[in-house]
Amino acid sequence: MLRYLLGKLAVLVPTFFGITIVAFGFVRVLPGDPIMLMAGERGLTPERHAQLMAQYGFDRPLWQQYLSYLGDLFRGDLGTSLVTHRPVAEDFLTFFPATMELGLCAMALAICIGLPLGVLAAVKRGSWFEQISMSTALIGYSMPIFWWGLLMIILFSGTLGWTPVSGRISLMYYFPQVTGFMLIDSLISGQAGAFRSAVLHLILPSVVLATIPAAVIARQSRSAMLEVLSEDFVRTARAKGLGPAMVVGRHALRNALIPVVTVIGLQVGSLMAGAILTETIFSWPGIGKWIVDSISKRDYPVVQGGLLVIAVVVMIVNLIVDLLYAVINPRIRHG
Amino acid sequence: MNKLAYLCGAAALALAPAAQAQVLTVCLEGAPEIFNPELTSNGTTAYVLGQIYDGLVSVERGGSGIEPALAESWEVSEDGKTYTFHLRENVSWQSNDAFTPTRPMNADDVVFTFARMMDPEHPFYEVSGGNYPTFNAKLADNLDAVEKIDEHTVAFTLKAPLAAFIGTMAHGSIGITSAEYADAMMAAGTPEQMDLQPIGTGPFQLQAYQTDAIVRLLPFADTWGAGIGDDLRTPMVDAVVMAISGDATVRLQRALAGECLIGLYPNLADKETIEASDTVDAVQTPVASTGMLHFNFGEEKFQDRKVRQALAQAIDMENLVEVVYSGMGHVTGAVVPPALWGHAEDIAPWPYDPEAAKALLAEAGYPDGFDTQVWAVPVARPYMPNGRRAAEIVQADWAEIGVTAEIVTYEWAEYIQRARAGEAQVGMFGGIYDFPDPSQIPNNYLTCSPEGKTAPSNIGAWCDDGFNAVMREAGSITDQEERIALYHEAQQIVHDEVPVVVLGGADTITAVNKSVKGYVPAIFGSSRLSGVSVE
Numbered sequence: 001m002l003r004y005l006l007g008k009l010a011v012l013v014p015t016f017f018g019i020t021i022v023a024f025g026f027v028r029v030l031p032g033d034p035i036m037l038m039a040g041e042r043g044l045t046p047e048r049h050a051q052l053m054a055q056y057g058f059d060r061p062l063w064q065q066y067l068s069y070l071g072d073l074f075r076g077d078l079g080t081s082l083v084t085h086r087p088v089a090e091d092f093l094t095f096f097p098a099t100m101e102l103g104l105c106a107m108a109l110a111i112c113i114g115l116p117l118g119v120l121a122a123v124k125r126g127s128w129f130e131q132i133s134m135s136t137a138l139i140g141y142s143m144p145i146f147w148w149g150l151l152m153i154i155l156f157s158g159t160l161g162w163t164p165v166s167g168r169i170s171l172m173y174y175f176p177q178v179t180g181f182m183l184i185d186s187l188i189s190g191q192a193g194a195f196r197s198a199v200l201h202l203i204l205p206s207v208v209l210a211t212i213p214a215a216v217i218a219r220q221s222r223s224a225m226l227e228v229l230s231e232d233f234v235r236t237a238r239a240k241g242l243g244p245a246m247v248v249g250r251h252a253l254r255n256a257l258i259p260v261v262t263v264i265g266l267q268v269g270s271l272m273a274g275a276i277l278t279e280t281i282f283s284w285p286g287i288g289k290w291i292v293d294s295i296s297k298r299d300y301p302v303v304q305g306g307l308l309v310i311a312v313v314v315m316i317v318n319l320i321v322d323l324l325y326a327v328i329n330p331r332i333r334h335g
Numbered sequence: 336m337n338k339l340a341y342l343c344g345a346a347a348l349a350l351a352p353a354a355q356a357q358v359l360t361v362c363l364e365g366a367p368e369i370f371n372p373e374l375t376s377n378g379t380t381a382y383v384l385g386q387i388y389d390g391l392v393s394v395e396r397g398g399s400g401i402e403p404a405l406a407e408s409w410e411v412s413e414d415g416k417t418y419t420f421h422l423r424e425n426v427s428w429q430s431n432d433a434f435t436p437t438r439p440m441n442a443d444d445v446v447f448t449f450a451r452m453m454d455p456e457h458p459f460y461e462v463s464g465g466n467y468p469t470f471n472a473k474l475a476d477n478l479d480a481v482e483k484i485d486e487h488t489v490a491f492t493l494k495a496p497l498a499a500f501i502g503t504m505a506h507g508s509i510g511i512t513s514a515e516y517a518d519a520m521m522a523a524g525t526p527e528q529m530d531l532q533p534i535g536t537g538p539f540q541l542q543a544y545q546t547d548a549i550v551r552l553l554p555f556a557d558t559w560g561a562g563i564g565d566d567l568r569t570p571m572v573d574a575v576v577m578a579i580s581g582d583a584t585v586r587l588q589r590a591l592a593g594e595c596l597i598g599l600y601p602n603l604a605d606k607e608t609i610e611a612s613d614t615v616d617a618v619q620t621p622v623a624s625t626g627m628l629h630f631n632f633g634e635e636k637f638q639d640r641k642v643r644q645a646l647a648q649a650i651d652m653e654n655l656v657e658v659v660y661s662g663m664g665h666v667t668g669a670v671v672p673p674a675l676w677g678h679a680e681d682i683a684p685w686p687y688d689p690e691a692a693k694a695l696l697a698e699a700g701y702p703d704g705f706d707t708q709v710w711a712v713p714v715a716r717p718y719m720p721n722g723r724r725a726a727e728i729v730q731a732d733w734a735e736i737g738v739t740a741e742i743v744t745y746e747w748a749e750y751i752q753r754a755r756a757g758e759a760q761v762g763m764f765g766g767i768y769d770f771p772d773p774s775q776i777p778n779n780y781l782t783c784s785p786e787g788k789t790a791p792s793n794i795g796a797w798c799d800d801g802f803n804a805v806m807r808e809a810g811s812i813t814d815q816e817e818r819i820a821l822y823h824e825a826q827q828i829v830h831d832e833v834p835v836v837v838l839g840g841a842d843t844i845t846a847v848n849k850s851v852k853g854y855v856p857a858i859f860g861s862s863r864l865s866g867v868s869v870e
Contacts, residue, residue, distance in 0.1 A: 031752050037751065039472065052466055170594075
């Protein structure tokens with residue numbers, strides 16, 4: 001097991017350096033520079049532009065800039081935003097809980113909707129339920145998030161007035177951010193109605209963000225269930241006289257879950273992608289919106305620091321998953 | 336964060352229903368970048384910081400005149416190079432957890448504010464990056480010295496007369512900062528805090544900023560406006576809460592749902608939706624901005640005036656303005672917009688006449704037209720809410736006279752870089768007036784130096800000696816009537832020489848809840864929330 005762990009960790013080191021190169025190089029290959037962008041249409045003279053580029057150290061050769069960046073990283077310094085002049089690490093810690101909160105709620109919702117829908121569609125194969133649920137899943141899968149989000153806002157917030165339009169909590173509540181998770185902080189605050197407001201604000205963005213993953217999970221669950229339901233052991237279970245609930249719930253679903261769990265894991269990536277749009281529509285101050293804004297402003301330290309931290313988080317999650325596989329399946333750690 | 340402010344704010348908001356606290360909620364289109372106005376030229380940041388800081392002078396509420404602010408009065412020397420400001424007395428500074436002022440604002444604060452931006456050796460020069468966009472663009476090259484004459488008198492010496500100096504000083508980025516606060520932060524080893532935790536003299540002070548989400552302001556009871564009994568500079572609400580909502584449709588929905596009492600910059604096309612609402616008004620305000628199509632003088636065909644005129648005459652400008660600005664635009668051929676003094680009302684666009692345009696092209700040697708590009712700005716700007724749509728209309732109009740235009744666009748940062756590099760054959764570009772002086776856009780977008788070096792935003796590289804001479808003269812005298820005459824002459828030259836086609840400009844709308852009283856959107860700079868109440 002130790003050998004397996006060391007092997008995995010050894011792979012992380014070159015991966016980390018690879019990520020630093022990509023994060024550093026990515027924003028610099030884009031045309032335009034932060035100084036020119038800050039000046040906007042007003043512009044600035046070439047002399048002043050050159051002076052500011054030198055002041056920020058952007059006139060140095062790229063390899064020198066990269067080494068400075070690495071040096072800062074090893075000192076634990078992710079840099080400071082060129083635009084807001086706040087430390088990148090501080091901003092990351094502010095935005096990350098917001099994205100996590102939204103992502104976790106959306107994933108929970110996607111599983112709660114997608115899994116039963118897919119299982120029922122498989123069990124009721126050929127029925128109107130299967131037709132409707134799978135057609136809905138297809139529509140959900142093809143839904144442009146931006147349009148879908150606006151539509152939901154106009155319907156549920158604008159026309160029906162059931163949910164707030166956007167934000168994480170009503171503007172009338174004010175309490176210190178302890179964990180960054182609004183649901184928890186609103187409970188800690190003890191302010192009457194704050195938690196309810198936080199929950200109401202989570203509903204629409206979670207539904208929008210969960211739409212595509214729910215559709216994918218529903219389709220995958222259906223096909224996995226169909227495959228399992230035709231297996232001999234399911235026929236045997238039925239032949240033994242077990243009831244449909246026992247056959248489906250105990251025998252078929254447990255086996256069908258293996259590919260479904262893999263798909264759920266893969267949806268984390270699409271959740272991150274969807275979070276960028278969802279956060280923009282719902283004025284949700286999360287990591288996706290932060291990075292996209294920084295790219296459009298060519299805020300080099302934020303882009304290279306933010307991307308690196310996100311990549312490291314994904315690496316760590318993958319490492320944990322790999323280790324879990326090894327724990328679950330001895331063939332992997334001895335392979 | 337200021338604990339006292341937090342407790343006061345929390346109490347004010349928590350007791351809101353019982354005590355009927357007035358909370359003014361505003362939906363902003365973006366987040367403030369920083370909390371020191373010197374370090375940014377971003378409009379949203381200026382809106383927030385305009386409530387916290389004051390300059391020596393300011394733009395009058397909802398107008399374009401200049402009025403006293405921290406300076407009660409000023410005078411100009413005969414040679415036009417020295418401006419002496421007499422400061423208001425007993426102007427209090429705000430305070431926070433880390434700083435309590437021991438003295439009112441005085442000349443030392445003004446000298447400190449400018450020394451930080453002017454002197455690379457100043458201990459604060461490089462704090463927070465050392466980039467002062469407005470100061471660098473408008474004053475750095477011409478400001479020679481800022482000297483304290485006495486406790487309440489400061490003299491600014493220029494290298495050359497600058498007619499727009501007072502207008503520039505009214506820009507929100509030239510807010511006065513506290514020298515005493517700077518010293519305290521430097522002594523504490525946290526100089527950057529003065530740019531993140533603002534201390535100003537304005538009607539509101541920062542209570543809290545939840546990054547990229549909410550800005551909370553509390554009234555500053557000791558603000559000088561309240562001291563002199565000026566209701567329009569006195570905070571009238573118990574708190575201001577600004578929510579950041581990037582999407583215009585969402586901002587409007589929030590305003591319609593009552594989540595925000597003021598929703599900035601909804602889409603122009605949504606005006607009817609707002610007007611149909613029982614709770615929200617659409618407040619229409621002129622915008623001092625100019626959008627243009629720049630002909631690239633590096634292209635041989637565009638060096639021929641007949642070609643430029645032909646292309647100008649081929650555009651149905653009435654139709655373009657109606658479609659692109661959703662009925663809220665103005666058709667003009669003048670570079671200075673109608674919202675600003677100096678606008679040449681009598682200069683109309685070239686009349687729409689495709690036949691005359693074809694004849695001109697034939698005279699210029701292009702009877703069958705030619706291929707070219709038209710660049711479309713990729714982002715909504717006050718001078719151009721829909722660049723793509725405008726480019727499509729131009730493309731269709733030019734096709735009528737045999738000119739085939741390919742529409743080109745890039746992501747905004749790349750667009751600016753390529754346009755500045757002279758890559759646009761016909762480039763859409765424009766600007767917003769930062770302060771009420773007509774010199775800004777003609778100078779930035781159309782002039783060049785006597786040595787032929789083009790101004791930073793002159794993307795077509797037009798260089799006309801006559802025009803440059805008029806602009807230089809207008810910029811060196813202070814008599815407004817004479818300047819108006821000169822700017823009229825300059826606008827006529829632009830119209831006659833057609834280096835650009837003026838695309839008109841639009842008003843802007845703000846969604847304002849009917850319970851809000853006294854809100855007047857600014858034409859220049861930031862709209863003031865002092866003097867605004869909620870019923």
